[in-house]
Amino acid sequence: MKKLLKKRSRKAGLSPGSLVHIGEVRQADPHTEVITYDRERVDVSQPALEKECPLPPVEGAVTWLNVEGIGRLELLKRLGDCYGIHPLVLEDIANTDQRPKAEEYDKYLFVVLKMLIPLDSGVSSEQVSFVLGDGWLLTFQEGLDGDPFNPVRQRLKNPQGRIRSQGADFLAYSLMDVIVDNYFLVLEQVAESIEVMEEELMRAPSQRTLAEIYRLKRDLLFIHKAIWPLREVINSMIRRDSALVKESTLIYLRDLYDHTIQVIETVETLRDMLSGMLDIYLSSVSYRMNGIMKVLTIIATIFMPLTFIVGLYGMNFKHMPELEWAWGYPSVLLLMLIVTVGMLIFFRRKKWF
Numbered sequence: 001m002k003k004l005l006k007k008r009s010r011k012a013g014l015s016p017g018s019l020v021h022i023g024e025v026r027q028a029d030p031h032t033e034v035i036t037y038d039r040e041r042v043d044v045s046q047p048a049l050e051k052e053c054p055l056p057p058v059e060g061a062v063t064w065l066n067v068e069g070i071g072r073l074e075l076l077k078r079l080g081d082c083y084g085i086h087p088l089v090l091e092d093i094a095n096t097d098q099r100p101k102a103e104e105y106d107k108y109l110f111v112v113l114k115m116l117i118p119l120d121s122g123v124s125s126e127q128v129s130f131v132l133g134d135g136w137l138l139t140f141q142e143g144l145d146g147d148p149f150n151p152v153r154q155r156l157k158n159p160q161g162r163i164r165s166q167g168a169d170f171l172a173y174s175l176m177d178v179i180v181d182n183y184f185l186v187l188e189q190v191a192e193s194i195e196v197m198e199e200e201l202m203r204a205p206s207q208r209t210l211a212e213i214y215r216l217k218r219d220l221l222f223i224h225k226a227i228w229p230l231r232e233v234i235n236s237m238i239r240r241d242s243a244l245v246k247e248s249t250l251i252y253l254r255d256l257y258d259h260t261i262q263v264i265e266t267v268e269t270l271r272d273m274l275s276g277m278l279d280i281y282l283s284s285v286s287y288r289m290n291g292i293m294k295v296l297t298i299i300a301t302i303f304m305p306l307t308f309i310v311g312l313y314g315m316n317f318k319h320m321p322e323l324e325w326a327w328g329y330p331s332v333l334l335l336m337l338i339v340t341v342g343m344l345i346f347f348r349r350k351k352w353f
Contacts, residue, residue, distance in 0.1 A: 037064075037156055039060075070143075076090050092129070098112045
């Protein structure tokens with residue numbers, strides 16, 4: 001968080017639309033790929049974007065330009081000039097701390113989403129930006145290991161696939177659907193971690209259990225922040241009367257909206273489960289503490305009369321007839337034993353232990 005605030009301070013005093021990369025540079029050398037397809041063919045290339053502008057070559061074709069790694073601001077500026085993208089949109093693409101949103105401009109639709117990546121130590125996120133135009137789609141990724149869009153690339157190779165006969169809006173939906181499907185994988189990992197914590201909580205809770213519960217709560221808060229605005233994004237795309245989103249694609253966006261609601265409900269359920277686990281942990285710790293205090297109280301209660309008897313005969317008075325008895329010492333020991341056994345029987349009948 002401190003690093004992010006420090007990087008945000010670079011923009012202080014700059015004019016709106018100034019390109020400043022905010023976020024971690026995950027890939028210094030961006031990787032670019034251009035896929036042009038229609039019903040008949042699919043062409044994949046990696047052109048020098050600094051020199052040429054890949055646009056749909058013929059009417060009816062779709063051009064998908066994917067950029068992995070946004071550290072090179074010169075490339076962003078070049079693509080902005082090529083496709084007529086507003087400087088404020090380029091600024092939002094370079095700022096990887098954007099909230100998921102959808103904005104419509106004259107000739108394109110700008111959408112920002114968060115891709116979640118499950119890690120062994122938690123959850124990481126990657127900002128994915130979409131710029132949807134008439135017959136073309138630009139996608140910008142931060143450049144994490146692995147590409148979540150590979151399933152869509154595989155579907156593009158199938159000449160009978162629905163995606164080959166649809167426009168750029170359906171391609172954008174397909175990529176968004178991959179991102180939402182990945183949310184379920186992340187939540188599945190979190191749910192498995194919660195199950196492990198539940199078993200440990202019932203068996204032998206420890207300080208590590210509490211730390212793990214708080215870690216999972218932070219992960220779910222992070223996931224909730226990334227997912228919650230998504231339903232507004234998809235809902236606005238459905239309700240927005242835009243020529244860029246065809247009527248045939250709206251039904252798929254409605255299905256994607258339902259998936260988003262399901263993801264949000266799952267997150268809320270997991271958060272409630274963690275809150276319940278935290279209450280169980282505190283109750284378990286309190287129960288163990290009460291058990292310890294009960295044992296100590298019983299021990300102290302047993303020794304109170306014994307201490308009284310020992311203290312009584314420890315007084316240095318001259319005339320104490322019991323001190324002269326031949327069986328005085330064994331008698332006192334027997335009395336102490338009788339008192340101890342009697343108190344244990346009394347506690348047992350009261351079911352105090």
